Amino acid sequence: MKILIIEDEGDLRETIKESLLKEKYIVETAADFTSAFEKISIYDYDCILLDIMLPNGNGLDLLEELKKNGKSENVIIISAKNSLDDKVKGLALGADDYLTKPFHLAELNARINAVLRRKNFKGKDCIEVENVVLDIQERTLTIDNRNIHLNKKEFDILNYFLSNKNRLITKTALAEYVWGDHIDQADNFDFIYYQIKNLRKKLEESNAQIIIEMIYGIGYKLTEK
Structure with a gap:
């Protein structure tokens, strides 16, 4: 946030x-x-x-x-x-x-x-999409009632994607949201790629019924499977 x-x-x-x-x-x-x-x-x-x-x-x-x-x-x-x-x-x-x-x-x-x-979140403390539950207050992720460990940036990225489900998110918008306006000083967005790569791996290994799709040359989109 x-x-x-x-x-x-x-x-x-x-x-x-x-x-x-x-x-x-x-x-x-x-x-x-x-x-x-x-x-x-x-x-x-x-x-x-x-x-x-x-x-x-x-x-x-x-x-x-x-x-x-x-x-x-x-x-x-x-x-x-x-x-x-x-x-x-x-x-x-x-x-x-x-x-x-x-x-x-x-x-x-x-x-x-x-x-x-x-x-x-329409008054709720959690975002629920399919079998994925992200608790904003406790900063926890559960998939099929199993706790999945996320680092701070992975949590912030997933929070942003879930809050913008089915919307195209550009790399610039994601970087500005998760890393702040000092992102203007960055040479490239490689660090975003690696954070999302790790997050996607965790979602896949946990059989999450959501997927973060890469839109080549533009950004990403989170959708339900």
Whole structure:
């Protein structure tokens, strides 16, 4: 799961980032309006933590941009402004939740989990396709009720494929999602090939009723057998 923190307070931004990294999320950050606008324009995120008061602009303007692109439903506003008007406007623009500073990290994590369940899994903690069950909270894979070990990247890749079943996934989109926006610095995508090769082997050996197909020269697609 990929999360963007848009927050200008450096200490708070890093505290939230470290907390979410411990929860095995992929985390990116933006400290001002300009960098945040660039990120939301280029990349997709499963959840966005959005501060209202930002250098060079207002977080609600970013929310309006997200709404135009149909991406506002996964936003949690985090702001010291306990203003009813801001809360109402943010929710009207499609934000999923509103959390007033200061807050406990445990509460923030609970709110994030709720957003992810509603957005990606229709309120459930697991993705089930045929005989495959991926538990998002526990980060486990079972096939025919047998536990299958996955490393972190294999889990993130399978999660992304299952969330986009029957859709063509380009190598670039997959790399950006699983490795973050620093993927731009990579020379090639060979590391993606090897991760997927290992994942496909594990699925095949476990008689999974899903398959990750390679679409030559473009990317991959997960389908049911």
